[in-house]
Amino acid sequence: MAVVEACGISKRFGGIVALDDVSIVVEQGEAVGLVGPNGAGKTALFDCLNGVRHCDSGEVRFEGRLINRLPVYERARLGIGRTFQRLELFAGMSPREHLMVAERVHRADGRLWKDLIGRGRARATVARVEELLVELGLEEVADDPIETLSQGHGRLVELGRALVQDPLLLLLDEPASGLDTRETAAFATILLEVRARRTTAMLLVEHDLDLVRRVVERIYVLDFGKLIASGRVDEVLAEPVVRRAYLGDVT
Amino acid sequence: MTQFLSYAIPGLPYGCVFALMAVGLVLTYQTSGVFNLAYGAQAYASALIFYVCVNAGWPSWAAFLVAVVVVAPLLGLAMDRFLYRFIRSAPVLVKLVSALGMLIAIPSALQLIFGNQQRLAPPSLWLPPSSVYFHVAGDAINGTELSTVVVTLAVVLLASLMSHFTQIGLRMRAMAESPRMVQLAGINSELVGIAIWVLSSFLAGLAGVLLAPLFADLQALNFTDLLVAAIAAAALGSLTSLPLAFWGGIGLGVVQELLGGYLPSGSVLSSGLRPALPFAVLIVLLLTLPGLRERWFHDDPLAGCDPPPPPMATTIGGHGLEGFLRAGSWTVLAVFFVSCLTWVPGNWTFTLTQGLAYSIVFLSIVLLTGMSGQISLCQASFAGIGAFTCAQLATHFGVSVLVGIVAGGAVAALVGVVVALPALRLGGLALALATLAFGLLADNVGFQFAWSGNGDTGVSIPRPQIGSLNFTSGKAFFVLAFVALVVCSVVVLAIRKGTTGRELAAMRGSELAAASIGTNLVKLKITVFAVAAALAGVGGALYGSLQGTVSPDDFNSLLSLVFMVVVVTTGVYTVEGAIQAGMAYVILYQVLDYLPSQWRNLFPILFGLGAITYALHPEGVVEWQRRRVIELVVDRRKHREAVG
Numbered sequence: 001m002a003v004v005e006a007c008g009i010s011k012r013f014g015g016i017v018a019l020d021d022v023s024i025v026v027e028q029g030e031a032v033g034l035v036g037p038n039g040a041g042k043t044a045l046f047d048c049l050n051g052v053r054h055c056d057s058g059e060v061r062f063e064g065r066l067i068n069r070l071p072v073y074e075r076a077r078l079g080i081g082r083t084f085q086r087l088e089l090f091a092g093m094s095p096r097e098h099l100m101v102a103e104r105v106h107r108a109d110g111r112l113w114k115d116l117i118g119r120g121r122a123r124a125t126v127a128r129v130e131e132l133l134v135e136l137g138l139e140e141v142a143d144d145p146i147e148t149l150s151q152g153h154g155r156l157v158e159l160g161r162a163l164v165q166d167p168l169l170l171l172l173d174e175p176a177s178g179l180d181t182r183e184t185a186a187f188a189t190i191l192l193e194v195r196a197r198r199t200t201a202m203l204l205v206e207h208d209l210d211l212v213r214r215v216v217e218r219i220y221v222l223d224f225g226k227l228i229a230s231g232r233v234d235e236v237l238a239e240p241v242v243r244r245a246y247l248g249d250v251t
Numbered sequence: 252m253t254q255f256l257s258y259a260i261p262g263l264p265y266g267c268v269f270a271l272m273a274v275g276l277v278l279t280y281q282t283s284g285v286f287n288l289a290y291g292a293q294a295y296a297s298a299l300i301f302y303v304c305v306n307a308g309w310p311s312w313a314a315f316l317v318a319v320v321v322v323a324p325l326l327g328l329a330m331d332r333f334l335y336r337f338i339r340s341a342p343v344l345v346k347l348v349s350a351l352g353m354l355i356a357i358p359s360a361l362q363l364i365f366g367n368q369q370r371l372a373p374p375s376l377w378l379p380p381s382s383v384y385f386h387v388a389g390d391a392i393n394g395t396e397l398s399t400v401v402v403t404l405a406v407v408l409l410a411s412l413m414s415h416f417t418q419i420g421l422r423m424r425a426m427a428e429s430p431r432m433v434q435l436a437g438i439n440s441e442l443v444g445i446a447i448w449v450l451s452s453f454l455a456g457l458a459g460v461l462l463a464p465l466f467a468d469l470q471a472l473n474f475t476d477l478l479v480a481a482i483a484a485a486a487l488g489s490l491t492s493l494p495l496a497f498w499g500g501i502g503l504g505v506v507q508e509l510l511g512g513y514l515p516s517g518s519v520l521s522s523g524l525r526p527a528l529p530f531a532v533l534i535v536l537l538l539t540l541p542g543l544r545e546r547w548f549h550d551d552p553l554a555g556c557d558p559p560p561p562p563m564a565t566t567i568g569g570h571g572l573e574g575f576l577r578a579g580s581w582t583v584l585a586v587f588f589v590s591c592l593t594w595v596p597g598n599w600t601f602t603l604t605q606g607l608a609y610s611i612v613f614l615s616i617v618l619l620t621g622m623s624g625q626i627s628l629c630q631a632s633f634a635g636i637g638a639f640t641c642a643q644l645a646t647h648f649g650v651s652v653l654v655g656i657v658a659g660g661a662v663a664a665l666v667g668v669v670v671a672l673p674a675l676r677l678g679g680l681a682l683a684l685a686t687l688a689f690g691l692l693a694d695n696v697g698f699q700f701a702w703s704g705n706g707d708t709g710v711s712i713p714r715p716q717i718g719s720l721n722f723t724s725g726k727a728f729f730v731l732a733f734v735a736l737v738v739c740s741v742v743v744l745a746i747r748k749g750t751t752g753r754e755l756a757a758m759r760g761s762e763l764a765a766a767s768i769g770t771n772l773v774k775l776k777i778t779v780f781a782v783a784a785a786l787a788g789v790g791g792a793l794y795g796s797l798q799g800t801v802s803p804d805d806f807n808s809l810l811s812l813v814f815m816v817v818v819v820t821t822g823v824y825t826v827e828g829a830i831q832a833g834m835a836y837v838i839l840y841q842v843l844d845y846l847p848s849q850w851r852n853l854f855p856i857l858f859g860l861g862a863i864t865y866a867l868h869p870e871g872v873v874e875w876q877r878r879r880v881i882e883l884v885v886d887r888r889k890h891r892e893a894v895g
């Protein structure tokens with residue numbers, strides 16, 4: 001069964017049509033790419049999928065259930081995890097604390113009365129969090145304040161924060177932007193390992209096509225809010241219409 | 252129709268003053284990105300200087316020249332050059348707190364210089380207030396009203412002529428429309444920016460001088476109300492449009508008087524709703540104009556995101572030092588407690604008990620602002636709700652005062668939920684203004700009824716008594732307040748350590764990310780507003796019971812601003828910060844009491860200026876100094892190790 005199925009999504013900002021009748025499907029455990037030039041509407045589509053914005057028309061189904069009207073946090077609890085194009089980190093917290101708070105929200109541990117009688121205290125370590133920190137190679141910086149870390153570490157913290165909740169679908173918005181070649185290669189390796197170990201489906205927005213090739217099987221191409229191609233990575237990237245959208249010429 | 256006109260026309264002078272201020276606010280907000288809350292203080296400064304000069308026998312044109320043409324622009328320019336210029340891209344909380352600091356410090360600084368006696372019958376700028384010039388629709392138009400309208404029209408005409416036909420005017424207009432474009436066009440935008448500050452400060456001064464004679468005496472609080480009216484008018488123009496802001500101001504003044512005319516006279520509603528109209532309008536606008544909200548969000552990409560607190564002093568020096576410090580603070584606490592019960596004189600015990608009550612109120616600011624990144628400027632009103640609930644229950648329903656104190660917290664929490672509802676949609680600056688407006692509404696309307704604060708008369712709250720246990724004596728009440736503070740501190744600490752606290756910290760860092768990991772922001776904000784309001788309510792009720800009688804004046808909106816500034820100055824991130832703030836607040840006040848009355852103004856000045864340090868030291872003065880000392884110690888130790 002499809003994890004997420006979006007049908008005929010449209011979204012406009014004033015006069016700009018950011019998404020025009022876009023339909024995509026991601027199957028269980030599948031890794032799918034979403035590419036397109038700047039301003040194509042990739043982030044807008046992510047926003048509609050995880051509820052940051054509501055689409056003007058169209059349907060979003062998650063495991064067959066219509067989730068169009070659900071707020072962000074409910075979609076997150078259903079199993080949609082997300083990272084952000086512009087890093088959205090919690091100022092003043094360490095990477096470990098980022099993962100801990102996500103883990104506790106995931107366990108739905110947030111009752112005020114529990115805190116008041118001292119039941120909601122943080123345990124010093126949580127096994128899942130420690131494992132994940134090691135898996136992502138963050139154990140060395142786990143207790144540093146987030147402001148002192150590099151962009152690359154920031155991206156990994158966002159990834160870990162989403163993964164600790166065991167999402168069924170992971171939306172990755174340009175996770176390699178701001179990283180140099182070495183960091184990008186390392187990120188790709190980590191991403192492949194992450195994939196190998198769990199059944200999380202992924203939708204990956206990325207301009208670095210090498211990274212896309214390494215991680216995904218199938219891609220969608222957006223241009224000016226329209227879906228212009230989809231299918232196996234190499235076949236799609238070879239299509240003239242895609243090359244034109246990307247490179248602006250036909251060769 | 253005649254009746255309508257006769258009600259509407261007296262509103263015109265107020266409208267003119269609102270309009271002048273609104274235009275000035277929009278001008279500086281558009282061009283510098285700083286929402287200048289100190290604008291009301293600027294208006295007050297000119298009005299006061301004008302008053303002093305005229306009373307010293309100067310002709311009014313000379314007084315005008317000094318107060319409005321020289322001092323007002325200089326003051327605005329000084330604020331821009333020495334403060335606002337450096338915080339333009341700072342988080343919204345920093346900008347807001349700095350401006351608040353100025354709003355509080357400037358009037359007090361002036362009163363320190365010129366004395367704080369009551370100033371009756373402020374002089375009119377131009378025509379004598381007593382002579383009637385003509386009648387319109389049955390209204391006698393006196394000199395004050397006539398000169399206000401004529402001067403406003405003349406200034407607006409002059410300004411618009413200037414903005415169309417002179418070069419600097421054209422550039423200022425361009426800058427107000429799009430500062431970025433002006434920079435790109437290679438115009439010296441610094442210079443144009445300065446010109447705009449001068450113009451806007453001149454407008455503030457003019458508005459102040461024009462407004463003063465419309466009231467019986469010259470009071471700083473009138474100018475805070477004026478400021479909110481101007482903000483409401485500016486909001487009518489979405490904070491961008493000068494003409495809309497101008498007409499919004501005029502309209503607000505007129506509608507205010509119309510309300511006064513048509514509402515049944517003599518009731519609290521008519522006497523309260525009329526002055527409260529701008530605040531009501533502001534709240535409604537903030538909630539309904541989507542453009543306004545968007546703008547406030549997008550202009551402040553960092554809105555709601557605080558500067559991260561630097562590491563706490565205790566974490567720098569390693570565990571030995573941490574233990575030492577902790578032992579130190581326990582000792583201080585114990586000594587304090589025992590001293591108050593033994594040798595401290597009665598009046599000081601009373602003062603320190605006040606400090607305990609204030610500390611509880613300040614805990615609410617730590618919870619809301621320090622831990623959650625929400626800005627509320629109406630915590631004094633919640634304290635008032637707690638006190639008045641307790642008073643009404645105790646006097647009219649015979650409820651035990653202790654129960655009343657708890658009930659006060661509960662009712663405040665309920666109101667807090669209602670206030671949280673806008674908070675769900677607003678953030679940053681918009682939330683701050685909405686809560687400010689709510690506080691002023693409570694002052695002007697809510698607390699005036701006999702069943703709540705009972706206006707100027709106030710209400711009385713007895714000291715609690717349970718069975719044979721009697722808290723009438725100062726020392727017994729001190730113990731009660733102490734226990735209450737400990738309980739409230741434990742609550743806040745438990746929230747901070749628990750899941751809710753982590754979620755609050757996440758929300759402060761990034762609302763977007765917090766939601767995307769499954770945090771229900773709606774529930775979280777309602778919870779934190781309710782708990783904070785409850786804390787403030789309990790603190791207020793305790794304070795009331797200590798005083799015996801309290802009136803709305805003990806909890807007015809200006810105090811909310813002072814509270815915010817005081818807590819932010821001493822330390823807004825920690826529970827200790829709140830307690831230090833509470834103690835510093837009352838002790839400083841008591842010490843200044845020994846000096847001539849004028850020197851009491853030193854108090855808001857110190858804290859007002861202290862608030863400005865927030866930009867550099869968000870952790871607060873106390874923590875900042877403590878860290879300096881510890882760093883010194885640690886450095887020494889390292890040095891010794893290196894040498895030895």
Ligand SMILES: Nc1ncnc2c1ncn2[C@@H]1O[C@H](COP(=O)(O)OP(=O)(O)OP(=O)(O)O)[C@@H](O)[C@H]1O
Nearest residue numbers: 013016018036037038039040041042043044045085
């Ligand atoms: N809040 C907004 N208001 C108005 N227009 C917007 C808004 N957000 C996005 N847009 C517009 O919608 C279109 C799609 O934007 P989107 O951010 O989805 O592009 P993208 O594919 O993610 O691009 P990039 O690769 O640069 O991230 C763009 O034309 C953009 O200008």
Ligand SMILES: [Mg+2]
Nearest residue numbers: 042043044085
């Ligand atoms: Mg994008």
